[in-house]
Amino acid sequence: MQFQQLLYFVAVAETRHFTRAAERVHVSQPSLSQQIKALETELGAELFSRARGNIALTDAGETLLPLARRILADTDTARQEVQELVQLRRGRVRLGATPSLCTGLLPDVLRAFHDLHPGIRLLIEEGGSHDLVRELARGALDLALVVLPLPTPSPALTTVELLREDLVVVSSAAASAPAPGRPVRIADLREQPLVMFRHGYDLRELTVAACRTEGFEPQFTVEGGEMDAVLGFVRAGLGVAVVPAMVAARAGRDLRVTALARPGLRRTIALAHRSDVAPPRAARELQRLLMSSRPGPHAEP
Structure with missing residues (x-):
């Protein structure tokens, strides 16, 4: 009993037509009929009744059909599992x-x-x-x-x-602290020159919204940069910036990290x-x- 024979058998059982079944599995009708006959010979039983041109399953065919479907499904599952293992060796991830x-x-x-x-x-x-x-x-x-x-x-x-990640204020270690001896309040940023990210940056929108909630528009000394550029401008003493705590932890000793006063800012x-x-x-x-x-x-x- 071959996989191909079971595939052809299920196709005939579902279409009740040898020619349409052959089209479905992309083989010639004589080849399909030959394989079905070989399967019947091996099993020792007819699988289809062909009386008056009508194709119907015999009792043997009815018995075989759910088993054949399960075998084909298990084969597809095995193929997919193997393909997924191959993907782990030479696939790609777009993140x-x-x-x-x-x-x-x-x-x-x-x-x-x-x-x-x-x-x-x-x-x-x-x-x-x-x-x-x-x-x-x-x-x-x-x-x-x-x-x-x-x-x-x-x-x-x-x-x-x-x-969920806390946001913090970074400033140049060579400059004065934005709020000496205590956490920075959002209101303190009114008097601080800010280095600001470009439009479309989630951090920009979050920082500007927090300032407006406190009743003021933040003042930018430099704006439009990506993360590395913003940190570089802060190191140069051009202003302070609000950044994620994880970024600040990697920023180096030339940047001072100051927490925001409660309730602070956090992003999810x-x-x-x-x-x-x-x-x-x-x-x-x-x-x-x-x-x-x-x-x-x-x-x-």
Whole structure:
């Protein structure tokens, strides 16, 4: 009994027609009929009644049909499982993340993932949450790390909260502290020159909104940079910046890190993927690693 014979048998059983079954499995009708006859000979029983041109299952055919379907389904499952294992050796993962997460969260996680799966190519796209949501929706990314709430909530995306992270104020270690001896209040930023991220940065929107809640518009000395540029401008003494605690922890001794006074500012990071398409195996492995590697002291699950 051959796999191909079972495939042809199920096709005839479901179409009740030899010619249509042959078209369905992409073989000639004589070849299909020959294989069905060979299967019947091996089993010692007719599988179809062909009276008056009508194709019907015999008792033997009725017995074989659910077994054949199960064998074919198990074969498909085995093929898929093997393909997924192959993906873990030479697949790829397309991951989107905000620039601050690329600086703070991802380096250690991606290093651990690469150590486990050195054959997987990691394609990283930096962008704001709005851009990443759009790229996910059009299938250009497998996963994305985004800031909640999403700028445009979408039922087409599934999001799982990954961590909640405090924001802090960074200033040049060579300059005066923004609030000597105490945490920085949002109101203190009224008198501080700010180094500000470009438009579309989640951190920009969060900081500006907090200042407006306190009744003032923040004053920018430099604006429009990415994370590394902002930190560089702060080191040069051009102003202070509000950044994630994980980024500040990696910033180096030439930057002073000061907490924000309660209630402070916090952002929620989530892992997102499309709801209608399961991520590839390699992407699911990275997802598992991200969920099990939530950062420690500066984040709150």
